Amino acid sequence: MSEDDSAGSQREIENSLEHLYEHAPCGHLSTTVDGIIIRVNETLLKWTGYRREELVGQSFVSFLRPGSQLLFETRYLAVLHLRGEATEVALSLRRSNGKTLPILINGMVITDDQGVPRAIRTAIFDSNKRQEYERELLSSRRLAEASEVRVRLLQNASSTFAAATTETALADELARSTREAFAPSKVSVYLLNDQGTLELASGEPALELMQLPDPGTAQALVRAPHTMIVSRADATAESLGLTNAMRSARVETLTIVPLLEGAKSLGLLISSFGRSRKFDATDTELHESLARQAAHVLTRIRLQRQLERLALYDQLTGLASRRLIRRRLADALDSSQVHRRAMALIFVDLDGFKSINDELGHIVGDGVLNEIGSRLSSVVRRGDMVGRFGGDEFVVICEDAGPEAVDSIAERLHAAIREPLTGRASQAKVTGSIGVAFYPGGGQIHSGLMLEQADEAMYRSKRAGKNRTVTVTVTPEAGQPASRPPTD
Amino acid sequence: MPSEISAVSRRNNVTAMGNPNGRAIVFAHGFGCNQHVWRHVTPAFLAEFRVYLFDHVGARGSDTSAYNFGKYDSLHGYADDLLEILDDLDVTDAVFVGHSVSSMVGVLAANRDSSRFGALVLVGPSPRYINAVGYEGGFEEEDIHAMLDDLDSNYFGWSSAMAPLMMGNAEQPELGAELTENFCTTAPTIARHFARVTFLSDNREDLPLVTTPTLIVQCASDIVAPAAVGRYVHEQIAGSTLVTLAATGHIPNLSAPDELAAAILAYLE
Numbered sequence: 001m002s003e004d005d006s007a008g009s010q011r012e013i014e015n016s017l018e019h020l021y022e023h024a025p026c027g028h029l030s031t032t033v034d035g036i037i038i039r040v041n042e043t044l045l046k047w048t049g050y051r052r053e054e055l056v057g058q059s060f061v062s063f064l065r066p067g068s069q070l071l072f073e074t075r076y077l078a079v080l081h082l083r084g085e086a087t088e089v090a091l092s093l094r095r096s097n098g099k100t101l102p103i104l105i106n107g108m109v110i111t112d113d114q115g116v117p118r119a120i121r122t123a124i125f126d127s128n129k130r131q132e133y134e135r136e137l138l139s140s141r142r143l144a145e146a147s148e149v150r151v152r153l154l155q156n157a158s159s160t161f162a163a164a165t166t167e168t169a170l171a172d173e174l175a176r177s178t179r180e181a182f183a184p185s186k187v188s189v190y191l192l193n194d195q196g197t198l199e200l201a202s203g204e205p206a207l208e209l210m211q212l213p214d215p216g217t218a219q220a221l222v223r224a225p226h227t228m229i230v231s232r233a234d235a236t237a238e239s240l241g242l243t244n245a246m247r248s249a250r251v252e253t254l255t256i257v258p259l260l261e262g263a264k265s266l267g268l269l270i271s272s273f274g275r276s277r278k279f280d281a282t283d284t285e286l287h288e289s290l291a292r293q294a295a296h297v298l299t300r301i302r303l304q305r306q307l308e309r310l311a312l313y314d315q316l317t318g319l320a321s322r323r324l325i326r327r328r329l330a331d332a333l334d335s336s337q338v339h340r341r342a343m344a345l346i347f348v349d350l351d352g353f354k355s356i357n358d359e360l361g362h363i364v365g366d367g368v369l370n371e372i373g374s375r376l377s378s379v380v381r382r383g384d385m386v387g388r389f390g391g392d393e394f395v396v397i398c399e400d401a402g403p404e405a406v407d408s409i410a411e412r413l414h415a416a417i418r419e420p421l422t423g424r425a426s427q428a429k430v431t432g433s434i435g436v437a438f439y440p441g442g443g444q445i446h447s448g449l450m451l452e453q454a455d456e457a458m459y460r461s462k463r464a465g466k467n468r469t470v471t472v473t474v475t476p477e478a479g480q481p482a483s484r485p486p487t488d
Numbered sequence: 489m490p491s492e493i494s495a496v497s498r499r500n501n502v503t504a505m506g507n508p509n510g511r512a513i514v515f516a517h518g519f520g521c522n523q524h525v526w527r528h529v530t531p532a533f534l535a536e537f538r539v540y541l542f543d544h545v546g547a548r549g550s551d552t553s554a555y556n557f558g559k560y561d562s563l564h565g566y567a568d569d570l571l572e573i574l575d576d577l578d579v580t581d582a583v584f585v586g587h588s589v590s591s592m593v594g595v596l597a598a599n600r601d602s603s604r605f606g607a608l609v610l611v612g613p614s615p616r617y618i619n620a621v622g623y624e625g626g627f628e629e630e631d632i633h634a635m636l637d638d639l640d641s642n643y644f645g646w647s648s649a650m651a652p653l654m655m656g657n658a659e660q661p662e663l664g665a666e667l668t669e670n671f672c673t674t675a676p677t678i679a680r681h682f683a684r685v686t687f688l689s690d691n692r693e694d695l696p697l698v699t700t701p702t703l704i705v706q707c708a709s710d711i712v713a714p715a716a717v718g719r720y721v722h723e724q725i726a727g728s729t730l731v732t733l734a735a736t737g738h739i740p741n742l743s744a745p746d747e748l749a750a751a752i753l754a755y756l757e
Binding site for chain 2: 075077092179250276
């Protein structure tokens with residue numbers, strides 16, 4: 001071929017619009033406004049393997065993969081119609097051999113002189129390599145994001161859970177983490193209370209779980225030592241009697257995760273989902289990790305509460321300990337001062353107790369202290385606090401009590417102590433020496449002074465012959481507290 | 489004219505136009521865009537109707553800070569919003585026109601409290617996109633996941649191409665084009681979640697509970713909501729009317745607005 005011939009045929013080809021169209025370096029097709037293919041170029045036929053007559057007359061969307069069809073119809077076409085063009089949209093085309101061709105498309109609406117849309121032109125680019133690469137990047141990015149989210153959730157949970165000092169605060173944090181992790185429409189954290197029943201500690205009630213026709217369901221759930229994922233259509237929902245409750249609460253999926261400490265369940269984390277949801281092993285693991293962390297912290301909070309109880313209550317009698325007495329006395333004095341109401345601190349020392357301990361032993365002695373402790377509690381007014389100050393010394397804090405009320409309480413205490421003892425101590429005789437520090441209200445008094453005065457009054461009643469009451473009135477103005485003679 | 493915009497109106501970008509004394513008609517957009525998809529349909533209603541439009545939370549125009557993944561994890565969250573909008577507008581005997589996924593939102597809302605609804609118009613409804621035993625929704629579950637992949641791929645591709653537009657460059661010469669583009673712009677996480685909720689929901693059991701007079705508008709060849717699905721919805725809603733348009737595809741509100749408007753008006757007469 002001569003150079004002239006070559007240049008000539010080059011001109012011929014490049015001057016032919018038909019050739020430019022048919023053999024363009026991209027696929028091209030035109031459709032009606034409705035999307036029916038009216039023209040395609042050679043390049044597209046070559047890439048897709050279809051014959052021209054297989055494409056023309058068909059709707060373009062029918063050659064897309066189903067997933068792409070959804071995106072095409074719902075997003076791409078909306079943009080195309082509103083804007084007149086849409087560019088660089090990634091889709092998947094089905095080739096004649098059934099294989100997928102990833103494509104990028106640019107679309108443009110062609111209008112007539114009046115601006116009425118007449119056709120849509122679409123340029124198609126083979127993005128096989130690029131999309132393969134992007135999909136890989138995307139999937140690794142998704143994996144990385146998912147695991148980053150999990151790690152962050154668990155780290156946040158572990159620090160916010162640990163900062164919780166009450167069961168409610170902990171339950172709130174568990175509910176918050178669960179919402180963040182799984183986007184349920186509702187979260188409910190139930191904790192087993194001391195009576196062994198479930199109580200809602202945070203979130204909203206799950207279904208009417210506690211009002212189900214068969215209350216055993218909730219208890220059965222608590223005993224289940226493993227995570228349950230219940231779908232409304234499931235046999236599990238049916239067997240638990242949950243189907244109707246789920247239906248009326250518009251719940252499609254429930255996840256029920258026990259808060260396990262070892263093999264013991266401390267409560268339930270229940271998430272309700274408004275549509276049918278599926279959870280893979282990683283999701284379940286995350287759910288369980290949150291529940292487990294919460295259970296650990298719950299155990300710690302309960303132990304602390306128990307320790308605090310131990311410090312505040314006397315182990316033998318269950319009465320208030322010296323620490324609690326001091327705390328309560330200070331509060332009572334404050335309130336008494338503010339409201340200008342009288343109050344009294346009654347100090348009781350048992351007469352004749354030492355000989356019981358010496359002759360019958362400490363075990364019998366402890367029994368006597370226990371018995372007298374509960375007798376004292378039974379004769380004071382509601383709201384009075386009885387405590388064991390140490391040894392055979394008891395105190396009673398009587399708030400909002402005038403002189404007559406205090407005298408009458410002291411009388412009842414005497415009578416309660418004098419009652420015959422039971423068991424091995426039944427032959428022994430015990431009475432009480434009582435000292436009362438009476439505070440009429442108004443002016444500032446330190447709780448130490450009250451204790452000192454009540455103790456002092458009690459010694460005076462002992463010295464005066466025991467089994468009687470000495471009352472002193474403690475006033476901030478008086479240098480010396482006024483005292484009344486002992487009564488027996 | 490109320491001088492203050494209510495919280496609900498602001499959240500859902502509720503707009504009103506048309507005849508102030510006319511019957512209320514509320515248009516709700518589907519997945520993929522916002523209330524602007526009705527721009528060519530609404531003119532036919534302005535003389536006779538009080539026309540209300542709104543954006544679902546998450547869509548461009550709405551208060552996206554109100555997007556709560558728990559609330560919007562099912563269509564019930566959107567139904568809650570719709571009922572709040574109707575309460576806020578204090579309308580009765582309202583015509584609700586829902587496109588695509590919004591048709592199911594309308595069904596859920598009307599089933600919960602039918603008092604404000606006079607008619608439901610379901611445009612291209614599908615109670616379930618995934619095939620099940622005895623039910624042909626048109627798709628398999630993996631198709632939905634492939635769609636979510638496609639959605640991600642597109643956001644991936646746009647990350648550089650769309651960035652200048654989303655930053656709202658004041659020097660942009662094509663302001664009109666930018667606005668139009670933005671009608672359909674949604675944060676990727678919200679778009680992905682809304683797509684999941686839209687295409688993975690199953691509301692078949694809600695159809696027989698509908699007591700509001702219902703028009704079902706189906707397109708001639710709609711791949712998203714095929715003819716069989718339209719027939720299914722028609723069979724399940726007692727007393728409903730099924731109209732099949734000559735228009736093809738899933739977005740007659742954009743591709744054949746006049747035909748769609750005429751079909752709705754004919755039903756309401």
